[in-house]
Structure formats: C-alpha cells, structure tokens
Amino acid sequence: xxxxxxxxxxxxxxxxxxxxxxxxxxxxxxxxxxxxxxxxxxxxxxxxxxxxxxxxxxxxxxxxxxxxxxxxxxxxxxxxxxxxxxxxxxxxxxxxxxxxxxxxxxxxxxxxxxxxxxxxxxxxxxxxxxxxxxxxxxxxxxxxxxxxxxxxxxxxxxxxxxxxxxxxxxxxxxxxxxxxxxxxxxxxxxxxxxxxxxxxxxxxxxxxxxxxxxxxxxxxxxxxxxxxxxxxxxxxxxxxxxxxxxxxxxxxxxxxxxxxxxxxxxxxxxxxxxxxxxxxxxxxxxxxxxxxxxxxxxxxxxxxxxxxxxxxxxxxxxxxxxxxxxxxxxxxxxxxxxxxxxxxxxxxxxxxxxxxxxxxxxxxxxxxxxxxxxxxxxxxxxxxxxxxxxxxxxxxxxxxxxxxxxxx
Numbered sequence: 501x502x503x504x505x506x507x508x509x510x511x512x513x514x515x516x517x518x519x520x521x522x523x524x525x526x527x528x529x530x531x532x533x534x535x536x537x538x539x540x541x542x543x544x545x546x547x548x549x550x551x552x553x554x555x556x557x558x559x560x561x562x563x564x565x566x567x568x569x570x571x572x573x574x575x576x577x578x579x580x581x582x583x584x585x586x587x588x589x590x591x592x593x594x595x596x597x598x599x600x601x602x603x604x605x606x607x608x609x610x611x612x613x614x615x616x617x618x619x620x621x622x623x624x625x626x627x628x629x630x631x632x633x634x635x636x637x638x639x640x641x642x643x644x645x646x647x648x649x650x651x652x653x654x655x656x657x658x659x660x661x662x663x664x665x666x667x668x669x670x671x672x673x674x675x676x677x678x679x680x681x682x683x684x685x686x687x688x689x690x691x692x693x694x695x696x697x698x699x700x701x702x703x704x705x706x707x708x709x710x711x712x713x714x715x716x717x718x719x720x721x722x723x724x725x726x727x728x729x730x731x732x733x734x735x736x737x738x739x740x741x742x743x744x745x746x747x748x749x750x751x752x753x754x755x756x757x758x759x760x761x762x763x764x765x766x767x768x769x770x771x772x773x774x775x776x777x778x779x780x781x782x783x784x785x786x787x788x789x790x791x792x793x794x795x796x797x798x799x800x801x802x803x804x805x806x807x808x809x810x811x812x813x814x815x816x817x818x819x820x821x822x823x824x825x826x827x828x829x830x831x832x833x834x835x836x837x838x839x840x841x842x843x844x845x846x847x848x849x850x851x852x853x854x855x856x857x858x859x860x861x862x863x864x865x866x867x868x869x870x871x872x873x874x875x876x877x878x879x880x881x882x883x884x885x886x887x888x889x890x891x892x893x894x895x896x897x898x899x900x901x902x903x904x905x906x907x908x
C-alpha cells in the first residue's frame with residue numbers, strides 16, 4: 501500500500517513575500533509550487549532600495565536561519581547616522597531639526613512637516629538592500645519550484661484542496677492551500693475577501709532613478725531627503741541612502757526615489773510601469789533648478805533604470821475582515837498595500853511570510869486553522885503599519901483618500 505503524497509502549498513506571485521515564504525517551506529520540507537506572471541526574475545525593473553527595520557530583519561533571520569542569514573546580512577548595506585537629514589533642494593543647505601530658539605513646535609514652520617522615522621535597525625546602522633538583490637537571494641534553492649509566465653486569475657476549491665486558475669483558463673495541480681502574494685492587483689485577494697480588500701490610488705506618482713556613487717559625493721554618508729517647495733503644482737522631494745563603503749567605486753550605483761504631490765508627476769498615459777528615457781527626462785526637468793550639490797544625481801543618472809511608480813494605499817482604517825477560507829489566504833501587498841513613506845511595506849510583507857511559514861512548519865503543512873490564526877495575528881500589526889504609512893504619506897505627499905476614492 502502506497503503512502504499518500506503530500507500535496508503542495510500553491511503560491512501566486514514570486515515577489516519578496518512569496519519567495520521568503522517559499523524559503524520557509526523549503527526549510528521545513530513542505531512541498532510548494534510558485535506561479536509567476538513574468539517570464540523570468542529579470543523581466544522588469546526591480547524598483548528602489550529597501551530599508552529593513554528591526555522587525556523586518558528579525559523576520560528574515562527567523563526564516564533563513566543563522567547561516568543563510570549571515571549571507572543575506574553580508575549583502576546588505578549599512579549606513580551611519582540615526583535619521584533623515586533634510587536638505588533644501590534649491591540652496592543645498594540642511595534644514596534644522598528644531599527651531600533656532602530650540603522650540604520644536606516652531607521648527608514645524610521652518611522646515612517641511614515630516615514625522616520622524618526610526619531608521620536605525622541593527623548595530624547603530626540604517627540597513628538596506630536593493631529589491632533585486634533581495635529577491636535573488638530569497639530565490640536561491642527555490643528555482644526548480646517556480647513556473648514562469650503563469651498568471652493566476654482565480655482559484656477553485658475542490659473536495660480535498662484547491663487549484664489555481666490561470667489567465668488561459670487552464671488549472672494547476674491540486675494543492676493543499678493557496679497563498680496569494682501577487683501584489684496590489686491580486687485577483688486572489690479580490691475573490692477571497694469578496695471585494696473587501698481594496699487598493700486606493702492616492703493620485704500621487706513618483707520616479708525611481710540610479711546614478712554612479714561618485715554623483716553622491718556632494719552629500720556624503722547618511723540618509724538624505726531633499727525638498728523643493730517652489731514647484732507651482734506642488735511639493736517635490738527625493739530620498740536617498742548614501743553608504744560610505746561604496747562611495748569610491750564607480751561601478752556601483754546608488755538609487756534615489758522621487759515623490760511629489762498629486763498632479764506634479766504625470767507618466768505618459770498614466771502608465772506607471774513605463775521605464776527609461778521618459779521618466780529620466782521628467783526627473784531632470786523637475787530638478788533643473790536644484791542646487792549643484794544635488795544636480796549630479798540627475799545629470800549622471802542611468803536613464804535605462806529610471807521608472808515611474810504609482811503611490812497606492814489600502815484602507816487607512818486597517819486590514820478588513822472577511823469570512824475565513826481555510827485553504828486560501830494572502831500576504832504582502834495583496835493583503836495590505838502601503839505607500840512608500842517610511843519604507844514600511846516590505847518589512848510588513850516579510851513579517852507575513854515569517855508568521856505564515858512558522859504556522860505551517862509547526863503544523864507540518866496545511867491544517868484547518870492555519871489561515872485563520874495567521875489572518876488574526878496579521879491584521880493587528882499590518883493595520884497599524886497601514887495607518888502609519890498613510891499618516892506619513894499625508895505629510896510627505898499631501899494625499900487624502902477615503903472609502904469613496906478611486907481604486908486600482
């Protein structure tokens with residue numbers, strides 16, 4: 501008599517959260533399959549550099565284990581300093597943290613109104629890594645379990661499991677459980693939550709760019725935000741992380757992320773997936789009058805790496821509840837989209853992966869109460885993260901959304 505083979509955990513999407521969950525399942529010897537719409541990991545631009553919080557690093561370490569985490573840690577950049585230094589983009593001078601007379605309330609009128617962000621996560625350093633490097637590291641060991649060019653559009657429950665349904669109408673093998681990790685446009689999230697999970701378009705847009713490290717020498721080591729209040733259509737700012745260890749290597753690029761209030765940055769045809777020259781030219785035009793200390797970031801940028809991005813957010817009141825389906829759940833942006841303010845989204849996504857992976861490992865695979873336990877715990881920290889992300893974005897981008905706002 502043959503022993504029944506354990507059916508795999510099905511994962512939709514091969515983003516950061518999905519791949520870290522896969523690493524957790526791999527370590528626990530739980531079978532899984534990943535279905536990704538892109539044709540390869542290098543199919544499209546990987547986006548801006550990610551700041552890792554203490555919670556994010558703890559989650560990643562719990563999944564990878566001591567030895568693998570050391571390899572990940574070695575790939576991360578570590579920047580000195582305890583917070584963001586704010587620069588007037590036109591004059592190049594640093595703005596004060598408090599007013600000249602020491603009154604912090606008065607300082608709010610002398611500098612842009614940004615809430616403080618706790619950036620230091622380990623060893624007195626701000627820790628960061630590019631999205632592409634992070635994704636490639638998590639992918640290691642999981643390559644043979646990924647099916648590329650397979651876009652999941654829905655799921656079907658069976659008498660003993662669940663199957664993913666693809667865009668061409670075909671179906672996956674039957675799995676024990678399905679995890680939707682395919683981002684803000686997740687069809688799994690929409691079906692599972694019966695429309696309760698919504699992602700709102702804040703109207704704000706941004707541009708990501710990269711330039712050789714030598715272009716950043718005018719700034720020096722630290723986390724910097726340059727702010728320009730002179731644009732007649734609204735405020736423009738950039739944020740960048742300058743690491744001292746790579747400063748003199750012309751073969752290394754640093755990234756910067758530009759944000760603006762709604763209406764300032766307008767991608768052609770509002771196509772937030774557009775990359776290259778259109779995005780680079782717009783960034784250069786918006787910063788043409790900036791101080792020479794900052795101009796090299798744009799004059800020397802690699803135009804091929806420039807990309808527009810759309811700033812979205814889940815319901816600011818928190819992650820909604822929906823009737824639990826034991827065999828289906830969602831992680832990362834599919835469960836809680838966040839603005840880029842504060843760098844909270846990716847850190848919350850890896851917390852999802854660590855939590856769900858631990859619950860599955862402890863259960864030895866699918867069990868009837870795993871998704872309910874995961875969703876109950878996830879809603880607590882993710883709802884707080886969404887609220888914080890939205891609050892920061894209101895200050896930084898001037899956005900405002902409610903239940904009646906446009907969804908993506």
